[in-house]
Amino acid sequence: MFAFFPSFLILISLSSYNLVASLNGEGIALMSFKQSIREDPQGSLSNWNNNNTINGEIETPCSWNGITCKNQKVVSISIPNKKLYGIISPNSLGFLSELRHVNLRNNKLYGTLPNDLFKAQGLQSLVLYGNSISGPLPSEVGNLEYIQTLDLSENFFNGSLPASITHCKRLRNLELSHNNFSGDLPNGIGKNLALLEKLDLSYNAFGGSIPSDLGYLSNLQGTLDLSHNLFVGSIPNSLGNLPEKVYIDVTYNKLSGSIPQNGALVNRGPTAFIGNPGLCGPPLKNLCSSGGNASSPSSFPYLPSNYPPQEGLGGGGGLSKATVIAIVVGDVVGICIIGLLFSYCYSRIFRCGDKGRGYNEKGRRGRKECFCFRKDESETLSENVEQHDLVPLDTQIAFDLDELLKASAFVLGKSGIGIVYKVVLEDGLTLAVRRLGEGGSQRLKEFQTEVEAIGKIRHANIVTLKAYYWSVDEKLLIYEFVPNGNLATAIHGKSGLATFTPLSWLARVRVMKGVAKGLAYLHEYSPKKYVHGDLKPSNILLGHDMEPKISNFGLGRLANIAGGSPTLQSIRIGAPKKPERAQQSSTTTTATSDVLTIASASASFPSYYQAPESLKVVKPSQKWDVYSFGMILLEMLTGRAPLVQVGNTEMDLVQWMQLCIEEKKPVSDVLDRNLAPDADKEEEMIAVLKIAMACTQTVPERRPSMRHVADALERL
Numbered sequence: 001m002f003a004f005f006p007s008f009l010i011l012i013s014l015s016s017y018n019l020v021a022s023l024n025g026e027g028i029a030l031m032s033f034k035q036s037i038r039e040d041p042q043g044s045l046s047n048w049n050n051n052n053t054i055n056g057e058i059e060t061p062c063s064w065n066g067i068t069c070k071n072q073k074v075v076s077i078s079i080p081n082k083k084l085y086g087i088i089s090p091n092s093l094g095f096l097s098e099l100r101h102v103n104l105r106n107n108k109l110y111g112t113l114p115n116d117l118f119k120a121q122g123l124q125s126l127v128l129y130g131n132s133i134s135g136p137l138p139s140e141v142g143n144l145e146y147i148q149t150l151d152l153s154e155n156f157f158n159g160s161l162p163a164s165i166t167h168c169k170r171l172r173n174l175e176l177s178h179n180n181f182s183g184d185l186p187n188g189i190g191k192n193l194a195l196l197e198k199l200d201l202s203y204n205a206f207g208g209s210i211p212s213d214l215g216y217l218s219n220l221q222g223t224l225d226l227s228h229n230l231f232v233g234s235i236p237n238s239l240g241n242l243p244e245k246v247y248i249d250v251t252y253n254k255l256s257g258s259i260p261q262n263g264a265l266v267n268r269g270p271t272a273f274i275g276n277p278g279l280c281g282p283p284l285k286n287l288c289s290s291g292g293n294a295s296s297p298s299s300f301p302y303l304p305s306n307y308p309p310q311e312g313l314g315g316g317g318g319l320s321k322a323t324v325i326a327i328v329v330g331d332v333v334g335i336c337i338i339g340l341l342f343s344y345c346y347s348r349i350f351r352c353g354d355k356g357r358g359y360n361e362k363g364r365r366g367r368k369e370c371f372c373f374r375k376d377e378s379e380t381l382s383e384n385v386e387q388h389d390l391v392p393l394d395t396q397i398a399f400d401l402d403e404l405l406k407a408s409a410f411v412l413g414k415s416g417i418g419i420v421y422k423v424v425l426e427d428g429l430t431l432a433v434r435r436l437g438e439g440g441s442q443r444l445k446e447f448q449t450e451v452e453a454i455g456k457i458r459h460a461n462i463v464t465l466k467a468y469y470w471s472v473d474e475k476l477l478i479y480e481f482v483p484n485g486n487l488a489t490a491i492h493g494k495s496g497l498a499t500f501t502p503l504s505w506l507a508r509v510r511v512m513k514g515v516a517k518g519l520a521y522l523h524e525y526s527p528k529k530y531v532h533g534d535l536k537p538s539n540i541l542l543g544h545d546m547e548p549k550i551s552n553f554g555l556g557r558l559a560n561i562a563g564g565s566p567t568l569q570s571i572r573i574g575a576p577k578k579p580e581r582a583q584q585s586s587t588t589t590t591a592t593s594d595v596l597t598i599a600s601a602s603a604s605f606p607s608y609y610q611a612p613e614s615l616k617v618v619k620p621s622q623k624w625d626v627y628s629f630g631m632i633l634l635e636m637l638t639g640r641a642p643l644v645q646v647g648n649t650e651m652d653l654v655q656w657m658q659l660c661i662e663e664k665k666p667v668s669d670v671l672d673r674n675l676a677p678d679a680d681k682e683e684e685m686i687a688v689l690k691i692a693m694a695c696t697q698t699v700p701e702r703r704p705s706m707r708h709v710a711d712a713l714e715r716l
Contacts, residue, residue: 023050026074027061029095036089039108044082073098080105080127083715087111088133094119105151106130108715118143125149129175130711132156137181142167149173153200154708157181161206166192177202177225178708184208190216200225202249203704209233210250215241227251227275228701234258235279240265251275252701258288275701390478391448393455394466399425401469404433404478417552417559422481431466432482436475436559444470447561451477454554457526461518463541463551477558482549487511488537490546491635505678505685507546508636509716512688514548515540516710519629522553523622523706530554533620535628536609537635608642608652612698623700629709630654630695637689639672654696657689684716 023031027050034048048064062069068076074096085108093102094116105127112135123144134156141150142164150168153175160183161176171193182205190213197219207230214224215238224239224246231253239248240263248264249272256278259265270283280288390401409421412432421433447470455465469476485494490511493500503511522530532539532553539552611627614620631642634653644656651659660670671685691712697703704712 024060026096027059029092030061030064030067030074030077032089033092036092037084037086039083039085041083044079044084068101070098075099076101076103078103080107083108085109088114088117090114090116093117096120097122099123101125103127104131106711106715109133111135113138115140121145123147125151127151128155130154130715132715134158136160137162137165139164141165144168146170151175152179153177154711155179160184161186163187165189169193169195171196172219173198175200176204178704179204181206182230185211187211188213190214193217195219197221201229202226203228203708205230207231210236210239210255212236212238215239217242220246223247223249225249226253229253231255235260235265237262239263248272255279259284390467390469392467393452394464397467399427399429404431404469404476409433417555430481430483432479434477434479434555436477443561447475447558450554450558450561453528454558457522457530457553459518459521461514461548461550462521462553463549477555479551482541482543482551484542484544484546486538486551487540487542487548487632487636490542491537491639492641502639502672502674503546503636505675505681509684509688509713510546511540511542511548512633512636513710513713513716515550515629515632516706516713518548518550519625520706520710522550523625529622531620531622532625532628534609535625535632537632540632611700613700621700622706623703626695626703626706626709627700629706630692630703633688633692633695637671637685637692639674654693657693687716688713 030048034045037045040046044065046065048061050059060069060072061067061074062072066077066079067074068078075098077093077096077099078101080103084104087110088104092114093099094114097120099120100122101124103125106129109128109131110133113133115138118138118140121143124146125148126144127149129151130153132155133152136159137152137157139162141147141162144150145167147168148170150171151173154177156179157176158180161181163186165174166186166188169192172195174193174196175198177200181201185201185206185208190211194216196217199214199217199220200223202225206226210226210231210233215236217224218241220242224242227249228251231250233255234257235250235255237260240260242248242264244264246264251271251273252275255273255276258281259273259279261282270285273279273284280286390399390404403425404423407426408424410423412420412422414420418434418436421435423431423433425431451465451468455468458464463482464480465477466480467478469478484490489500490503519532519535522532530553532550534552534556535550539550541549541551543549609628609631611624614624631653634640634657635642638653638657640653640656642653644651644653646656646659657670667682667686670689671682675681675685691704691709694702694704695709
């Protein structure tokens with residue numbers, strides 16, 4: 001047997017030799033790339049072989065998937081969005097002498113970029129966006145003298161940007177956002193890359209000062225994005241030389257000094273400069289001190305530089321005789337006008353007299369308004385108009401208020417923002433109705449504007465608001481009904497039940513992806529780029545196929561406008577003459593669904609989902625939602641509540657996870673024991689854990705955007 005073993009190896013070697021012998025050199029190089037790909041779930045490289053060789057002729061790879069040739073030479077490789085999992089091996093792509101374009105975006109490539117990739121000196125575009133490639137960018141990138149597009153964004157590159165990048169003088173698009181690059185930008189980056197049309201360096205750790213020669217980028221379009229870095233010093237005046245249509249974003253750095261007011265920097269709103277406490281001057285509110293540094297807002301009014309006024313008119317600084325006469329005449333005229341107006345109003349009120357008493361429009365005896373001046377109709381509408389119709393926000397709505405009030409109703413839960421009912425109409429349509437309460441301030445116009453904007457939100461992962469009703473003593477929000485409870489119950493079980501069926505890893509990933517997509521839509525693509533502000537597992541509902549739907553979006557704002565505090569004693573939906581029926585039903589139907597905010601395993605500790613900065617800042621931001629989402633990911637991974645007991649100490653889930661990392665606890669001690677059947681997915685779980693820790697960073701600016709998070713989860 002042992003004598004046979006070497007012969008077997010020789011046979012295998014000869015077979016491999018014959019396999020590549022029928023390929024030309026470019027085919028061999030591409031086969032080297034294929035062999036470094038560990039997973040190809042969509043079979044994108046399935047025809048990368050020599051099976052099409054005819055009569056032993058040398059085969060070219062020009063017929064392979066994703067390969068484009070010119071004169072039988074490979075000029076382009078384009079395999080985006082195919083979930084390729086592996087590395088870019090040495091001795092592969094760099095040996096394609098005529099290669100011009102590489103597009104491997106949105107795959108699952110990892111490892112470092114091999115230096116010999118840049119031997120393909122004719123490259124014009126290299127797009128690796130949305131992978132997990134790490135390590136420094138090799139200095140050999142400077143060999144690509146024909147490169148026009150270099151997109152390495154949303155990876156894990158680190159180290160400084162090599163100075164050789166300035167040799168790539170044909171660059172038009174340089175996109176490096178969402179990486180871990182650090183250090184100063186290379187000298188001459190602006191002068192040497194003067195053809196740049198897009199420069200995005202955001203979400204890195206670049207430091208030092210902003211190079212003044214960026215003002216030479218006269219071909220820039222769109223946004224010069226330097227945000228979310230560690231740049232220090234002042235904003236160079238030269239940035240004002242950029243085209244006026246270019247939006248300059250330097251938010252969330254460590255910049256200081258006055259903001260230049262020239263060229264492209266003029267008439268920019270404060271949002272382009274926020275996150276830099278040291279900046280001062282327009283358009284920011286904090287004034288600059290004489291040294292040019294920011295000063296705290298002063299309680300004193302701004303005084304011009306020539307204050308106090310110098311001696312001038314009138315010799316001794318007093319008023320001239322003509323000025324005094326003019327003031328006296330003006331006062332007399334003003335008093336006369338006021339007297340005439342007063343006389344007019346008095347006579348009008350007197351004439352009204354008893355005529356002001358009569359029946360109002362409702363036939364009730366009372367006193368008509370008899371004023372000198374009437375408010376404009378638009379000013380009084382929100383105060384005086386009562387609305388008694390159901391207002392549909394969905395074109396498919398086919399029921400009216402009477403049908404809604406006569407429907408069978410069951411109390412599902414009660415929170416500080418009203419009672420929630422499950423309502424079943426006669427035709428079987430099931431809805432969720434939230435009652436916001438009675439009385440309160442009557443700001444109808446404001447309520448209409450807000451509720452109709454929310455009603456326009458249409459996304460598969462956001463609960464749809466279908467209609468609303470407003471009257472002085474009743475405000476209702478009518479939503480689609482989501483039947484499978486909420487995520488808090490799915491993770492921890494329902495209170496009072498000893499057992500429950502835990503979510504599988506596949507189901508949890510589906511929920512994670514769906515919630516991330518819904519939040520990304522709210523943040524990036526909704527009409528007003530909304531913030532949820534109160535994301536937690538009890539606000540994530542689960543549909544028929546366990547598809548997640550974010551609920552309670554905009555609810556706090558609507559409740560605040562509507563006012564009032566609803567009680568169980570005044571139920572108006574479903575058999576209004578027998579309110580006790582709905583109350584009795586609440587105990588028998590709680591297992592049906594946890595619609596909107598229903599008491600759940602996590603309802604007792606909602607504050608732990610709020611970002612740390614919420615203790616200092618009143619207005620929620622998108623980064624709050626990112627933190628909340630990170631907390632939810634940790635809860636789904638660990639199966640633990642957001643407050644963890646460690647000995648005699650209580651800590652939140654983020655602190656506990658950091659402690660586990662410091663103590664180097666095994667992954668099995670961290671992950672939910674209910675995930676044991678999915679042990680083969682541990683790599684995915686660790687990947688999600690990394691995303692969760694990035695989302696829950698203490699500093700808001702270091703958290704990724706929800707779009708970035710959604711893309712990263714989609715690559716699982």
